[in-house]
Amino acid sequence: MESMIKRTVKGWLWWLAGEVICFLFTACMLMPMKRSMLIMMFTAVSAVLIVNGLYFNFAHKCASADRNAVKFHKAPPDRLMAVKMALTAPLPQYILWIMLALSKARVIRDIFNIYILSNIQCIAWVDLFTSERTIDHLSTAGLFGLLLLVLAAPATIIVTYELVYRDIDVKSILMYKK
Secondary structure (H helix, E strand, C coil), X not given: CCCHHHHHHHHHHHHHHHHHHHHHHHHHHHHHHHHCHHHHHHHXXXXXXXXXXXXXXXXXXXXXXXXXXXXXXXXXXXXXXXXXXXXXXXXXXXXXXXXXXXXXXXXXXXXXXXXXXXXXXXXXXXXXXXXXXXXXXXXXXXXXXXXXXXXXXXXXXXXXXXXXXXXXXXXHHHHHCC
């Protein structure tokens, strides 16, 4: 099994890849988003699915490797690996949200624009609720809504890792009732 540091860096690279893809996707959707609320909602959901889809891929690969290492190479199982990955891979998102909350509490300066650029998957969500890019225009409900977007990542990682590691085939359960 690979070291936790290496796995964490891989998680950060998956997050960064998601940010780049979402940046390109959102840039292509900017003009259509200005004309239609439906397209804005589509872009918001799609961006979150892109980032979490990449976290899904990251967790799937790690869980498969860990399951095979335990099964075939007698490596010791790590029962907390899913939680460790869920705490470390989205760490940049956690830090940025905490900084945003501190900014909202006026402990630090307004970093709303920095937050949006660093979490580009949330830009369409922000556009749904406010056209302004200052922390004063972000409501407390909006702040917690952004927290829910951040918390989607660890949920994705934990669920994916546990299902793959335990070799649970969700498709056969749902489709064939097995």
